[in-house]
Amino acid sequence: MSETPADLKYTKSHEWVRDAGDGTVTMGITDHAQAALGDLVFVEVPEVGRKLAVGDACAVVESVKAASDVYCPVSGEVVEANEGLADAPEKVNDAPYGDGWLVKIRLDDDAGMDALLDPAAYAAILDE
Amino acid sequence: MGDRTPLYDAHVDMGARMVDFGGWDMPVHYGSQIEEHHAVRKDAGMFDVSHMTVVDLYGERVADFLRRLLANDIGKLGEPGKALYSCMLTEDGGVIDDLIVYYLRDDWYRVVVNAATREKDLAWIRRHAETFDVDVKERRELAMIAVQGPNARDKASTCLPEEGREAAMELTPFFAAAAGDLFVARTGYTGEDGWEIILPGDRATELWACLAAAGIRPCGLGARDTLRLEAGMNLYGGDMDETTSPLESGLGWTIAWEPAERAFIGREVLEKQRRDGAGRKLVGLLLEDRGVLRGHQRVLVEGVGKGEVTSGSFSPTLGRSIGLARVPAATADTCTVEIRGRHLAARVVRPPFVRHGKPRV
Numbered sequence: 271m272s273e274t275p276a277d278l279k280y281t282k283s284h285e286w287v288r289d290a291g292d293g294t295v296t297m298g299i300t301d302h303a304q305a306a307l308g309d310l311v312f313v314e315v316p317e318v319g320r321k322l323a324v325g326d327a328c329a330v331v332e333s334v335k336a337a338s339d340v341y342c343p344v345s346g347e348v349v350e351a352n353e354g355l356a357d358a359p360e361k362v363n364d365a366p367y368g369d370g371w372l373v374k375i376r377l378d379d380d381a382g383m384d385a386l387l388d389p390a391a392y393a394a395i396l397d398e
Numbered sequence: 399m400g401d402r403t404p405l406y407d408a409h410v411d412m413g414a415r416m417v418d419f420g421g422w423d424m425p426v427h428y429g430s431q432i433e434e435h436h437a438v439r440k441d442a443g444m445f446d447v448s449h450m451t452v453v454d455l456y457g458e459r460v461a462d463f464l465r466r467l468l469a470n471d472i473g474k475l476g477e478p479g480k481a482l483y484s485c486m487l488t489e490d491g492g493v494i495d496d497l498i499v500y501y502l503r504d505d506w507y508r509v510v511v512n513a514a515t516r517e518k519d520l521a522w523i524r525r526h527a528e529t530f531d532v533d534v535k536e537r538r539e540l541a542m543i544a545v546q547g548p549n550a551r552d553k554a555s556t557c558l559p560e561e562g563r564e565a566a567m568e569l570t571p572f573f574a575a576a577a578g579d580l581f582v583a584r585t586g587y588t589g590e591d592g593w594e595i596i597l598p599g600d601r602a603t604e605l606w607a608c609l610a611a612a613g614i615r616p617c618g619l620g621a622r623d624t625l626r627l628e629a630g631m632n633l634y635g636g637d638m639d640e641t642t643s644p645l646e647s648g649l650g651w652t653i654a655w656e657p658a659e660r661a662f663i664g665r666e667v668l669e670k671q672r673r674d675g676a677g678r679k680l681v682g683l684l685l686e687d688r689g690v691l692r693g694h695q696r697v698l699v700e701g702v703g704k705g706e707v708t709s710g711s712f713s714p715t716l717g718r719s720i721g722l723a724r725v726p727a728a729t730a731d732t733c734t735v736e737i738r739g740r741h742l743a744a745r746v747v748r749p750p751f752v753r754h755g756k757p758r759v
Contacts, residue, residue, distance in 0.1 A: 311712035
């Protein structure tokens with residue numbers, strides 16, 4: 271069974287969002303997503319300062335077999351990207367909600383946070 | 399639901415992630431593709447390859463038939479049990495499939511062809527067999543398990559029937575022998591030592607369980623692909639097909655030019671390419687920058703022209719990305735590969751990348 275922490279928000283495309291409460295969020299891919307992709311061998315993160323809209327391809331995660339886009343769950347500006355993944359992409363597999371985070375984003379005024387799924391709604395999608 | 403091998407339930411029980419592979423439900427991995435890869439390089443792994451097509455050919459003139467059908471020459475096979483890798487070509491010299499042929503008796507040869515090309519291969523073989531009165535018998539009731547890795551034969555030997563175990567252990571590379579109702583060949587698709595075992599489908603589960611108990615790790619088709627790529631072995635459909643000749647596919651070594659009078663199918667076009675130059679060649683690529691090579695990415699060779707990646711992946715043994723690419727014949731030792739709009743530097747190398755557990759580039 272994949273893990274779905276209660277303090278996060280989610281998307282249908284299997285990204286998670288953690289609200290820091292100071293106008294910024296951290297995002298990554300869910301435990302379900304990392305398990306489905308398998309061993310990751312390369313992660314491409316966006317540059318700091320890049321403006322992102324909801325649904326933009328903001329990162330690429332590559333498993334041994336294939337490359338997959340990660341979609342931005344909110345709109346805002348990249349304030350930090352997890353550069354450590356360049357040398358250790360397996361962190362996304364080992365700790366998708368921890369060291370395997372992808373991007374920190376400063377939210378726009380209307381960032382789309384309300385459209386995100388709560389843990390129960392996301393878990394329901396996984397059960398389908 | 400796709401076709402299932404006799405081992406389907408065993409895969410599911412062992413936690414395999416099953417995927418569609420050319421119409422077959424096959425295990426892609428059992429948890430970690432990378433760990434399975436390393437198990438084969440360092441110890442022993444096993445693969446269900448029962449989806450592959452085993453075809454037995456019988457007849458007084460079967461040798462003449464195969465000397466017409468195949469670009470490599472079964473005339474090289476001096477004694478029963480010996481195997482040969484070959485391409486089967488169109489009249490235009492394009493590759494219909496690559497296969498392994500085993501010489502079993504003067505009137506009996508066995509070929510193993512790819513699953514995805516089964517129908518066209520059988521049609522082509524049957525069409526040409528008629529002229530030689532060769533009986534073509536597909537053996538769908540057989541299963542096939544590959545055990546590969548430096549410790550694979552030692553570990554697997556305990557699972558062979560006593561009769562024939564010794565003969566199996568004494569096989570030299572590219573030889574096969576019967577061990578009871580098992581057919582054991584010292585061949586493979588990983589660049590490691592090991593066996594490919596062909597056996598009745600209803601015996602497969604029992605053998606699979608015995609091999610697992612002997613400490614051989616179940617491996618999925620994912621690891622099989624990274625292992626064969628590191629070993630510099632082509633995958634049909636990506637690295638070569640009917641639009642490419644063996645000379646354009648790094649398979650010139652599989653063409654038997656001598657004796658010159660042997661008129662195998664496709665020979666005339668190959669002779670012309672050999673004389674005039676093929677124009678394109680298949681090379682190995684080692685990505686210098688971070689990223690992952692994938693099939694169909696564009697290759698640019700400065701001052702020479704363009705090419706295409708035909709196979710690409712991350713190499714677990716080398717810890718970086720490797721690939722095969724078809725490029726202009728004049729390509730020297732560097733190129734760039736376009737990945738998501740960026741041009742990344744790659745080194746052109748001669749495969750294999752890894753052999754018997756050791757990096758070769």
